[in-house]
Amino acid sequence: MxxxxxxxxxxxxxxxxxxxxxxxxxxxxxxxxxxxxxxxxxxxxxxxxxxxxxxxxxxxxxxxxxxxxxxxxxxxxxxxxxxxxxxxxxxxxxxxxxxxxxxxxxxxxxxxxxxxxxxxxxxxxxxxxxxxxxxxxxxxxxxxxxxxxxxxxxxxxxxxxxxxxxxxxxEQERAYKLLAEARLSSLESRIHPHFLFNTLNSIAALIPDDPQRAEDIVGRLASLLRFSLNASQRSMAPLGQELKIVRDYLEIEKTRFGARLRYEIDVPASLEFASLPPLALQSLVENCVKHVVTTRQQGGEIRVTASSSSDRIFLDVIDDGPGFSLEAISPDHGLANLIARMQLLFGEAGYLEVTQREDRNCVRLSFPTAP
Structure with missing residues (x-):
């Protein structure tokens, strides 16, 4: 640790x-x-x-x-x-x-x-x-x-x-500090004017033609902001709750990118009670949206999967982007913050790795079932 x-x-x-x-x-x-x-x-x-x-x-x-x-x-x-x-x-x-x-x-x-x-x-x-x-x-x-x-x-x-x-x-105090920084960083990205303006514009455009969809996006935005505010109060969160936040985030962004954003979440129900650091999975997904979907005219595909062994959980976020190296990440990057939190909570048993699978880039989050 x-x-x-x-x-x-x-x-x-x-x-x-x-x-x-x-x-x-x-x-x-x-x-x-x-x-x-x-x-x-x-x-x-x-x-x-x-x-x-x-x-x-x-x-x-x-x-x-x-x-x-x-x-x-x-x-x-x-x-x-x-x-x-x-x-x-x-x-x-x-x-x-x-x-x-x-x-x-x-x-x-x-x-x-x-x-x-x-x-x-x-x-x-x-x-x-x-x-x-x-x-x-x-x-x-x-x-x-x-x-x-x-x-x-x-x-x-x-x-x-x-x-x-x-x-x-x-170490626990440092973990709480990093968690608070992650929550603030996430909250700042949520309330960034461009994000809010784009989301509100998307909601406004949906109201005449699909008011139910507009109401759904408002609810997802409120849920996302609420989770970001409450994340600093605990060091771990259920995977099921994290997946809900990921879906809310992707659905909000989908109103902006439309068909350019394609995603799939394939996680067994048996793993939804596993615990992981709050906003960990969401940080990986947000990184894909920011560096793959936003930067390319054709958009991108994001796939979230999970698996387990006898005593470990594996979360994979896969995209069709060009990929990146963890060594190139700056200390103030959101993934660097996530790596530091993983080390404090799990020690050497928790880690983040980036691999290439054929024409796909895979970011794997691995940690023990019990910290």
Whole structure:
């Protein structure tokens, strides 16, 4: 659909390449260091294994282990979350666990060595210290690592959902704006002096000889103007209603061109409840009248057909004119406006294409049955 912003990837931390992402990464590191430090200290204190006089030494030891384990854990989980959470949303948690075990083991090895160098751990007691600290390090790393990973994944998914909703809202607003522009453009063409004068002259000429026909044309003109005014209030309209507007428009123009305008509408009744952007089909037909019927002495033939597949609708407007290329259409052309509306409403699933069928020019409007 259209110019959609890229949502953030679900993971442990934001992109560290941006100031906001780096600050968020630092907050997570600080929390991952301070949390386990406090937890380890409280566990030992509540178990009675240390006295308050030993609290500073234990806090220093817990801080060293947390510092050795937390930053690489956060960095690795962040990297894995950004690269694998979308591809393997469930398997990624199985990848987190062995990663945390590895970082906890390596961090404990480094932490115990650093404490021995600092004199906190007596010489010769390195492996005893490691044997006592490693189980706590692994368990606490798994608890904090998986908890933070789950929280951050849910938070980023929520941010992604909010961003997608905002993007859709922006696209819907743009669709309404383009729809309003299409309605105004269509209305301007309807109330163009030449159009009204030609229609009124045709009605005046019909009144003496065919008053019923004149009354019918007045009704069709009123219906056409009413539909143009109401088109901005909705983004989709039934195909049956669009076909009625197309017939009204062609019958009005037929009073002006007479036998020069020849048309046929062949649409199955089963497709009349399909939804499409208002004035979409009418814009294609009007383009044929303007560039084929009006410009040639012999006039032109216009044929409107519709077909469907399992999940798509195809509308074809066929004429016997010279044809044209979509690349040659200016941005302010009515068909360019229609293409933009199709992209906003259907994304890549809705498109407009021009093809040549023998000696006929065919403009096809293709879109899914449900937007």
């Amino acid at each position: 259209t110019n959609q912003a890229n949502p953030p990837k679900a993971g442990v931390a934001g992109d560290t390449r941006t100031p906001t992402g780096f600050a968020s990464f630092l907050v997570r590191v600080i929390w991952a260091v301070a949390g386990p430090t406090l937890l380890i200290f409280l566990i030992f204190l509540s178990s009675g294994r240390i006295r308050l006089s030993q609290s500073v030494i234990e806090i220093v030891g817990a801080f060293v282990y947390s510092t050795m384990i937390a930053p690489p854990s956060v960095l690795l989980l962040s990297w894995m979350g950004h690269h694998y959470s979308k591809k393997y949303p469930r398997l990624v948690y199985l990848m987190y666990a062995p990663t945390l075990v590895c970082t906890a083991t390596l961090g404990s090895l480094a932490g115990a060595l650093l404490l021995q160098i600092a004199g906190v751990v007596p010489k010769g007691a390195y492996w005893i210290e490691l044997r006592e600290s490693l189980p706590f390090a692994i368990v606490i790393s798994l608890i904090f690592g998986l908890s933070i990973s789950t929280f951050e994944t849910m938070r980023y998914k929520l941010q992604t959902t909010v961003l997608e909703l905002r993007t859709r809202q922006v």
